[in-house]
Amino acid sequence: MVKNFYITTPIYYPSAKPHMGHAYSSIIADFFARFKKIDGFDVNFLTGTDEHGLKIQRAAEKKGLDTLKFCDEISKTFRDLSKTLNLTNTDFIRTTEKRHQKSVQHLWKELKKNDDIYLSKYSGWYSVSDEAFYTDDEIEELNGKKVAITSKSPVEWLDEESYFFRLSKWEKPLLDYYNKNPDFISPKTRKNEVISFVKGGLKDLSVSRKSFSWGIPVPDDNKHVIYVWLDALTNYISALNYPNTDDELYKKFWPANIHLIGKDILRFHAVYWPAFLLAAKIPLPKKIYGHGWILSGDEKMSKSKGNILDPIEIIDQYGLDPLRYYLIKEVSFGNDGNISQDKLEDCINSDLANNFGNLCQRVTAFAEKNCEGKIPNNIEFNNDDLKILDKFKDNIDLIRKKIDELDINFYIDFIISSLFETNKYFNDQEPWKKKDDIKRLNTIVYTTLEVVRKISFMLYPIIPQSSLNALKIFSINESEIDYSSINDHNFLNGGNTIHKIDILFKKIEKKND
Ligand code: MSP
Secondary structure, eight states: OOOEEEEEEEEEOTTSOOOHHHHHHHHHHHHHHHHHHHTTOEEEEEEEEOOOSHHHHHHHHHHTOOHHHHHHHHHHHHHHHHHHTTOOOSEEEETTSHHHHHHHHHHHHHHHHTTOEEEEEEEEEEETTTTEEEOGGGEEEETTEEEETTTOOBOEEEEEEEEEEOGGGGHHHHHHHHHHOTTSEESHHHHHHHHHHHHTOOOOEEOEESSOOOSOEETTEEEEEEOHHHHHHTHHHHTTTTTOTTSHHHHHHOSOSEEEEEGGGHHIIIIIHHHHHHHTTOOOOSOEEEEOOEEETTEEOOTTTTOOOOHHHHHHHHOHHHHHHHHHHHSOTTSOEEOOHHHHHHIIIIIIIIIIIIHHHHHHHHHHHHSTTBOOOSOOOOHHHHHHHHHHHHHHHHHHHHHHTTOHHHHHHHHHHHHHHHHHHHHHHOGGGOTTOHHHHHHHHHHHHHHHHHHHHHHTTTSHHHHHHHHGGGTOOGGGOOGGGGGOTTOSOTTOBOOOOOOSSOOOOOTTO
C-alpha cells in the first residue's frame, strides 16, 4: 500500500531574522515528518518564506535596500536555519518564485471565473504587522494609539478600491464542513473559537491592494496586487505544481495531511483558506493544528517588544538535540510555553545524560567486559524480559494513532517511562551477579540492548543526531531505522560486534548545584 504524508509549516515573513517561535513550528513539523518517514511513508515536508506585502516592503525601505534583495538575504537565513535545525524538509518555497506566482494567478482566475471575486471599495482598519483587516469592535486604544485587540499591533485606516472575495457565501458550507469533519481543526478549544467566529457572520474579504506594488499583480488589472494572505496560503499547493493537477507531486500529496501553524494565524488557515479552496473546487487539507506560543517572559516574542529569543544562541551553548528535546517535551503541545535555561539544563542532565546516555554507556561497557563485546547469542527470555519488550509491541499501533491525533505528549511520556523502566530493569536484574549463569546474563544484556535499540528508533524524530550516535553501538544507519520493527524482540543479530560510542550528552554543571 502506498502511504503518502504531506506536512507544512507556515511560511515565515522574512522581515527580520528567525527567532525561537519560528524554530518551534519547524521542529515540531520535523518531528512528525521524521516519524512518518521511519513508519514507511513517502513524506513531503514544506517550509519557506512569505515575501510579499506592505510589511516586507516597509522593512526593506527601512534598510534602504531593494525589496527583492532584502528578501533574498533574510530568506537565506531561514533556509540556513532549516539546516541548523536538521530539518528534513523536502522543499523550501519562496513566494517571490515564478512557480508560485503562476499558481496564485491561476487560483485568482478560478475564483473570478466562479464569480467569487468582485470589485468594490474597502474602508476600514488594517494592521501591516499582522497583514490583517479588522472591524471596529476588533480594535482598541492603547497609549493613545489604535491597536488590534488580539495582537496589540497598530492599525491604520484604509480607504481604497479593492477586489473582494465573497467570503459571506461560504459561511454555511464552512460550518457544514467543520461539522462533518470534527478533526479538521485542532486543538478543540481553538476549533470552538473558529466556529463561533464563523457563526458570528462572515463579511466579504478584501483580497487586493492598490496603494503599493510589492505583490503578485491581479490578472488583467495590474494596478492591484493580490492580498498577501491569498498569495501566501496558496504556497501549499504551488509547491505541488498547482495548477497542474496531473502532476505527480500534486496527485501524491494533495490534500495535505497537516498544516501546522501557530494559534495566531488560525483564522487565515481554518476560515479563509478552506473558503478559497471550496470556491475553487479544490479538496481541503485534512487537518489544521494551531499550536501555542513560545513566550519570552510572559509575552509573545516580537521585534517591536525587543524580547526575541535566538535559537542559534541556545544551540551554540547547549547543542541542537537538547533544544529539540526541550521544545518537544517541556512545551506541552497545544499550549504556550516558556524557555527556561534551568529546565533545559535539567532535561539535559536528567533525561538525556542520566536516563538515556548513561544507560547506553552502562550496558555497552558491561557487554564489553562480559560478552566479549558482542551481542549475546545464547538467550532465553523470561517474564521479566518479555514484560519490558512487550511494552513496545503492545503499544505500536496506539502510538501510531496518537501520532495521527498529534498527541506528542503521549509519545514523549512513553519514551520517558520506558527509559525509567529499562534502567530499573537493568538494576533489578543485577547481571553482574549472574556470572555463573551465562545464559541469564546474556539474556539480560540482550534485552537491555534490544530496548536501547527500540528507544533509539523512537527518539530519532526528536533528537535525530543523538539517536544515530546511539545506534552506532549496533552499526545501524539512518536508512535502517524502521518504526514497525519496534515490535521485533530479536532484531539485533547475536554475534555482531558492539561498538563503543562517545558520551552522548555532557552533563551541565548547574550554578546552584
Ligand atoms: N507569513 C505568515 C504565515 C503565512 S502561512 C501561509 C506569518 N509569518 S510569521 O513569520 O509572522 O509567523 C509564522 C509562524 O511562526 C506563526 O504562525 C507561528 O507558527 C510561528 N511563530 C511566530 N512567533 C511565535 C512564537 N512566539 N511562538 C511560537 N510560534 C510562533 O504569520
